[in-house]
Amino acid sequence: LEHSEAAARPAVRTPDDPSDERDLVAALRAGDESAFLTLVERHHRSVIRIVRAQLPSEAAAEDVAQETWVGVLKGIHGFEERSSIATWILRIAVNCARSRRTRDAYLVPLAALGEGGDDGPAVDPHRFQPEGSRYAGHWLQAPEPWAEERLAAAQAGALVRQEIECLPTTQRAVITLRDVEGLESADVCAVLGITGGNQRVLLHRARSRVRAAVERLLAKGGDQ
Amino acid sequence: MTAEEIPDLSCRELVELASDYVDGKLTPAERTRFEMHLCCCTPCRVYLSQIQATVAAAGRLREEDLPPGSREVLLATFRDWKKSTPPDRRGLR
Numbered sequence: 001l002e003h004s005e006a007a008a009r010p011a012v013r014t015p016d017d018p019s020d021e022r023d024l025v026a027a028l029r030a031g032d033e034s035a036f037l038t039l040v041e042r043h044h045r046s047v048i049r050i051v052r053a054q055l056p057s058e059a060a061a062e063d064v065a066q067e068t069w070v071g072v073l074k075g076i077h078g079f080e081e082r083s084s085i086a087t088w089i090l091r092i093a094v095n096c097a098r099s100r101r102t103r104d105a106y107l108v109p110l111a112a113l114g115e116g117g118d119d120g121p122a123v124d125p126h127r128f129q130p131e132g133s134r135y136a137g138h139w140l141q142a143p144e145p146w147a148e149e150r151l152a153a154a155q156a157g158a159l160v161r162q163e164i165e166c167l168p169t170t171q172r173a174v175i176t177l178r179d180v181e182g183l184e185s186a187d188v189c190a191v192l193g194i195t196g197g198n199q200r201v202l203l204h205r206a207r208s209r210v211r212a213a214v215e216r217l218l219a220k221g222g223d224q
Numbered sequence: 225m226t227a228e229e230i231p232d233l234s235c236r237e238l239v240e241l242a243s244d245y246v247d248g249k250l251t252p253a254e255r256t257r258f259e260m261h262l263c264c265c266t267p268c269r270v271y272l273s274q275i276q277a278t279v280a281a282a283g284r285l286r287e288e289d290l291p292p293g294s295r296e297v298l299l300a301t302f303r304d305w306k307k308s309t310p311p312d313r314r315g316l317r
Contacts, residue, residue: 029311030311031306031311033299033302033303033306036298036299036302037295037299040295040298044298045286066297066298066301069298069301069302070301070305073301073302073305073309074305121236121239121240122239122240122242123236123239123271125236128234128235128236136234137234137235137236137237138234138235138236138265139235139265139267139268142266142267142270143267143270143271143274144270145270145273146273146274146277148277151277151281156281157281157284157285157288160278160281160282160285161285161288164282164285175282179278179279179282179283180282180283180285180286181286182283182286185247185249200243200244200247200249203243203247204240204242204243204244207242207243207275207278207279208239208242208243208275210278210281210282211274211275211278214274214277214278214281215274
């Protein structure tokens with residue numbers, strides 16, 4: 001009855017081989033350039049993506065990504081290998097992005113980041129039978145099945161990306177790490193410094209919102 | 225609480241649990257209620273498959289090409305670091 005995260009995920013990504021990671025870290029400490037380039041190749045895109053999720057300005061992202069790699073080099077001697085190198089690098093990226101946000105006075109009130117405020121229900125309440133009716137809380141306007149091939153179309157991918165970009169900062173960071181990057185929940189919490197419960201709520205809101213956007217897009221297409 | 229006291233899950237409640245279900249984060253009792261509801265509710269099965277499809281679509285974004293990192297700049301950063309950091313401070317013991 002074990003319902004593991006890995007089994008629940010449609011696309012399972014195997015983590016990097018730990019012994020391979022240890023070798024890379026050792027090689028980097030020894031000053032091996034190819035070890036550094038291997039890490040850059042593996043993780044730079046993830047770094048860019050999480051930095052973009054944290055900063056309102058995309059222009060700063062490349063800059064902050066570079067700061068991240070400087071942080072990786074400076075910190076590699078202190079890396080204790082208690083987490084995977086990916087988690088460790090992403091945590092540095094998040095910290096760099098946060099300092100940049102503070103430094104550039106981008107910092108917006110907490111509510112605007114979507115940390116506190118209630119985001120509303122996952123689905124418009126009017127789509128359910130009202131309280132007091134015989135089937136209260138059951139579907140009134142049920143979701144239509146999606147055609148897989150339409151969802152796989154480039155248009156839907158672009159919409160998902162766009163919708164993720166419009167989410168409040170912390171929701172965007174959580175869905176980026178968990179669903180785009182494929183990190184385990186515990187690692188998402190470690191990278192962002194949030195609790196498991198908080199992570200679940202933010203992820204639920206983010207996924208619900210993206211699902212609703214895809215539903216709107218596909219419904220619109222159906223009218224044509 | 226005994227099993228008889230646990231009310232059935234409504235569709236409206238189910239949609240709020242779908243993300244946790246997908247991640248395997250429901251308690252065994254919640255999961256049982258969730259799955260019992262799914263058994264007899266086609267629209268909720270559709271809804272769940274849409275959440276799963278959303279997660280999968282987000283996962284596909286990982287493969288998208290991003291502008292390549294300025295490899296040259298990073299390489300220069302690395303070479304500076306190597307020059308300025310003696311081996312013992314890089315963590316070699």
